[in-house]
Amino acid sequence: MGKKGIVLAVCMMVLSVILVLTAVYFSGLVTEKRVADNEKYALEALSLVEAGANHARAELRKRIRIGMKDRLLTVTQSSAISDYVTANNPLGFLRDYAYAPGETQFTILDNNRAVFSITPLSLDTAIPGSYAANIVVQANGAPTTWQGIESYTFYYTYTIDATGTVMGIGKNIALLGGTFEITVTRLNFAKYALFTFNHLTPDGTTVWFTSNTNFTGPVRTNQYFSFIGNPSGHFTEIVEQSNAAACYYNDRNGDGRGDPLFLDADYNSYINSQTQQEVFVDKPTFDKGFDRSQPAITLETSVSQSDLKKQALGGSLSNEPSSNGIYVIADSGMNITGGIYIKCQTSGRHYSDDDPTISMSVGSSGPLYEIKSGSTTKKISVNYGTNQTSVETVGTGTVTYNGVPDGASNSGIVIYSNDIITSFSGTVEGNSKVTVSSEKDIVITNNVKYQNYTPDNLATPANELSAINSTTGLPYTNVLGIISWGGNVRISNNAPSNINVHGIVMAPTGVFTVDNYDTIGDRGIANILGGVITNYYGAFGTFGGWRGATGYGRNFVYDSRMLEGRTPPYFPYISNFGCDDKNTLNGILTWQDKGG
Numbered sequence: 001m002g003k004k005g006i007v008l009a010v011c012m013m014v015l016s017v018i019l020v021l022t023a024v025y026f027s028g029l030v031t032e033k034r035v036a037d038n039e040k041y042a043l044e045a046l047s048l049v050e051a052g053a054n055h056a057r058a059e060l061r062k063r064i065r066i067g068m069k070d071r072l073l074t075v076t077q078s079s080a081i082s083d084y085v086t087a088n089n090p091l092g093f094l095r096d097y098a099y100a101p102g103e104t105q106f107t108i109l110d111n112n113r114a115v116f117s118i119t120p121l122s123l124d125t126a127i128p129g130s131y132a133a134n135i136v137v138q139a140n141g142a143p144t145t146w147q148g149i150e151s152y153t154f155y156y157t158y159t160i161d162a163t164g165t166v167m168g169i170g171k172n173i174a175l176l177g178g179t180f181e182i183t184v185t186r187l188n189f190a191k192y193a194l195f196t197f198n199h200l201t202p203d204g205t206t207v208w209f210t211s212n213t214n215f216t217g218p219v220r221t222n223q224y225f226s227f228i229g230n231p232s233g234h235f236t237e238i239v240e241q242s243n244a245a246a247c248y249y250n251d252r253n254g255d256g257r258g259d260p261l262f263l264d265a266d267y268n269s270y271i272n273s274q275t276q277q278e279v280f281v282d283k284p285t286f287d288k289g290f291d292r293s294q295p296a297i298t299l300e301t302s303v304s305q306s307d308l309k310k311q312a313l314g315g316s317l318s319n320e321p322s323s324n325g326i327y328v329i330a331d332s333g334m335n336i337t338g339g340i341y342i343k344c345q346t347s348g349r350h351y352s353d354d355d356p357t358i359s360m361s362v363g364s365s366g367p368l369y370e371i372k373s374g375s376t377t378k379k380i381s382v383n384y385g386t387n388q389t390s391v392e393t394v395g396t397g398t399v400t401y402n403g404v405p406d407g408a409s410n411s412g413i414v415i416y417s418n419d420i421i422t423s424f425s426g427t428v429e430g431n432s433k434v435t436v437s438s439e440k441d442i443v444i445t446n447n448v449k450y451q452n453y454t455p456d457n458l459a460t461p462a463n464e465l466s467a468i469n470s471t472t473g474l475p476y477t478n479v480l481g482i483i484s485w486g487g488n489v490r491i492s493n494n495a496p497s498n499i500n501v502h503g504i505v506m507a508p509t510g511v512f513t514v515d516n517y518d519t520i521g522d523r524g525i526a527n528i529l530g531g532v533i534t535n536y537y538g539a540f541g542t543f544g545g546w547r548g549a550t551g552y553g554r555n556f557v558y559d560s561r562m563l564e565g566r567t568p569p570y571f572p573y574i575s576n577f578g579c580d581d582k583n584t585l586n587g588i589l590t591w592q593d594k595g596g
Contacts, residue, residue: 044129045171048164052131053175056118056160060135061585064182067100072184072577078150081184081577085143090154094137106137113138129166136161140179150186150577155179160589172594180584187574189533190481190504190567193217193237193558195297196537199225202511206260207537208249209233209284210553217531217558222296227268228258232284237558239286240294248282266290297574305485308437308570311407312416314338324354326371326378328391328405336389336403339414340380342373346419346440356417358436360426362451367429369415380405382413384431412569420487427451428478428502435481435568442484443515445492450478450502450529479561480530481506481568488538490515491526491552498524499552504559504568506533513538517551526552530559 075081084093091114095106106114114137120130140155160175189195199221201207208226213233219225220240227233228249248268249258261268268282284290306317313319314329314337321327321343329338344354354374361368365383372378377394382404389405392398407414412433421438425446428434436442480503482489488510491499495514505512505528512532514520517539526540541551 044166045164045169048129048131048166049162049171049173050164052118052120052133052162052164053160053173055121055131056133056135056162057175057585057589059116059118060137060158063098063100063103064180064579064581064585067103068097068182068579070100071097072579075577076575078186078577081150081152082145084154085145085152088142090139090143090156091137093143093154094156106135129164131162131164133160133162140181146185151183152185153181153183155181161594174592174594175589176592177590178587180581180587182579182581184577184579187576187578188562188567188571189506189574190531190559190562190571191218191578192220192531192533193556194219194221194531195533196221196223197535199223199241199537201539202536205539206247207539212525212541212549212553214554215239215556215558217556217560220294220297221537224262226260227282227284230280230283232282234285234287235290236287238288238291240291242294242296244293246290246292250281252279252281264292304572305437305439308414308435308483308485309416311409311411311570312339312341312414313408315408324373326356326373326376328380328389328401330401330403334399334401336401336405337408339405339407339416340369340371342371342415342417342419344373344417344419352419355420355422357423358415358421358426359423360428360434360448362427362429367413367432367434369413371415382432407570409570414570423492424448424482428480430478433477433479433569435483435570437481437483437485439486440484441487441510442482442489443492444482444490444499444501445495447496447500448480448482448502449500450480477566479559479566479568480504481571483507483571484510486510488513491540493520495523498527500527500529502529504530504533504562504571506572507535507538508533508572509535511536511538514540514551517541520550522549523552525555527555527557529557531562532556 084090091108094114095108099105104116106116108114116135118133118135120132135158137156137158140157143152143154145152156179158178158180163170163172193215199207200223206226208228209232210228211231211233215233216236218237219235222242224241224243224246225239226247226249245262245264247260247262250261250268251258252270266286267280267284269278269280271277272279310317312329319329319338321341324343324345327341327343328336329341330336342356344356345352356371356373359370361370363381365381365385367382369380370377371380379392379394381390381392383389384404387403389401389403390398391401405414406412412435415434415436417438419438420440421436421442423445424436424442425444425448428450430451482503482505484507486509487507489505489507489512491501491514493515511534523541539551540554542549
């Protein structure tokens with residue numbers, strides 16, 4: 001019995017040890033599982049908190065690039081924007097404009113923070129967690145106004161605080177050091193690389209976009225566009241038209257005889273019945289998309305022909321000289337009060353002996369304008385440094401005026417002719433803002449170029465437009481407007497091959513076209529730096545036929561300065577406003593772990 005008791009005791013002791021070891025083992029398993037689960041939950045929480053931060057940043061971009069942009073399209077009075085500048089209230093502007101219809105606005109706290117809490121997205125995952133994020137925006141200095149134009153810039157800093165929680169495990173991060181700015185500018189037709197009210201020639205002929213067609217900048221028509229070939233035209237910015245369907249040449253047989261059709265589509269293709277492969281027939285390249293069924297834009301302007309004429313005449317039409325000639329409008333004290341006014345005998349669209357010619361160049365002290373009308377030639381030299389203008393009448397003598405011929409409102413050089421300008425060419429001096437206008441046609445006979453700028457490919461503008469003037473140490477600010485109020489802007493059939501035209505061309509009742517475009521032979525490419533706004537689409541050349549190619553192909557290069565309000569003086573505006581953050585919302589932020 002004693003031996004049996006000892007064996008039993010030993011067994012019990014062994015069993016106890018085994019139970020203890022088993023308990024320790026399972027306790028370790030439970031602890032390890034808990035640790036593993038916590039690590040998994042922590043990683044999932046970190047993923048959620050980063051998702052929340054990214055969601056908040058995307059929300060901020062959306063509210064400014066879409067919500068604010070759409071809301072500003074309803075604004076027509078500049079006071080609706082300038083009042084926030086005058087009151088130094090950038091947060092109020094953000095609250096009142098950075099949201100879409102039906103969305104919650106930013107809330108201003110303590111008069112120095114605009115705060116918005118995002119609504120988390122439904123993740124539709126098996127992860128039992130959630131995230132939250134706040135956008136906190138503060139002013140980064142007072143808003144500014146661009147001198148002489150309806151353009152306003154607001155400056156901000158922002159942070160994003162985000163949390164993510166999974167099964168009670170939380171993570172908290174912050175994105176710090178964010179800055180952005182918003183420039184609000186009254187929209188104008190100069191913003192378009194091309195704008196037409198009717199995308200046909202005046203006689204109703206279709207004008208096709210071909211492989212020789214390149215546009216950098218926004219393109220729009222109140223009608224429809226027409227495309228031919230694969231490849232067809234190349235467009236680097238958004239293309240918009242009012243009609244739902246675009247026109248495609250549809251030359252499926254490749255014999256040059258198309259069967260045009262209208263499609264609500266970005267291209268024209270078909271499926272080969274034998275290979276079952278898609279075959280592209282007419283395929284333009286849209287880098288930023290092709291939006292159809294867009295609302296038409298009307299030609300509402302804040303500057304009319306009469307207004308521009310008044311600026312040239314010193315503020316009143318009654319100042320028009322009684323006799324024909326070339327005038328710098330000034331008072332009796334030799335102080336310039338207007339611009340340069342050219343009065344000729346008018347004879348409809350026919351040429352007269354005194355129809356003017358204008359040549360621009362860079363003089364020793366600033367811009368030089370040589371204008372000839374009839375037997376009179378005047379060289380008008382502007383000196384911005386001394387604020388004086390010298391007028392040499394060739395063969396007679398020189399007169400010096402106080403001031404520069406920049407219109408009654410002093411916004412930039414204005415040259416106005418009441419008749420056809422039969423020859424226009426030259427160089428726009430680096431610091432000159434100029435608008436040349438005529439009541440009838442303007443004929444471009446040679447290159448019209450900005451000083452120190454030559455567009456030779458689509459990548460050039462971003463580098464060249466920031467060129468520095470070695471004399472002033474500042475960027476060049478030259479800009480040119482060419483307006484034919486009652487006629488056409490024409491490139492002469494005697495103009496050089498591969499011509500350059502730098503400026504914003506507008507013919508609100510006519511076209512921008514090439515004389516004898518279908519008979520003058522192949523002239524290469526017309527490089528247009530700026531934009532074209534016309535009633536109908538003017539032909540530049542032909543793409544085939546029994547003569548082969550004739551005229552010019554188009555290389556339209558958009559002048560991105562137009563989005564910053566740097567438009568030609570007294571240039572026609574659209575009635576609405578737009579905004580641009582200049583990609584400042586894409587800046588890199590500092591990531592900070594604020595713990596669990």
